[in-house]
Amino acid sequence: MQHLFGTLLLGLAISASAEDVRDIELRRLLEPTEAELAAEAEGRIYIYDGLRDTDVQQALDEQFDRVDNMMFIRTKKTDETGAVKRDEATGQVEHEDDGC
Secondary structure (H helix, E strand, O other): OHHHHHHHHHHHHHHHHHHHHHHHHHHHHHOOOHHHHHHHHOOOOEEEEOOEHHHHHHHHHHOHHHHHHEEEEOOEOEOOOOOEOEOOOOOOEOEOOOOO
8 A cells, every 4th residue: 555655646746847857848938038049049950858849839839930949749639629639549648649
């Protein structure tokens, strides 16, 4: 029982960490700091990993002038409600084909 409780806590910590990273990436994507913009002006490219397709579309609509400095990988597909899509057979999150 104690092992199960520890496993559940670890799972919650990982989930919280994943959401924290997503929040950081969304902030960087949609509200970059002056330092981040300066780095992009020097040619830096940032790889955004695991954002939702709706987040990517928002960035393309609102931050188009910065698109040369963005790369998106493992973009999660969403349904019409904005929920992440899962494969019906496996339960795994569905991802866009990023061409890599």
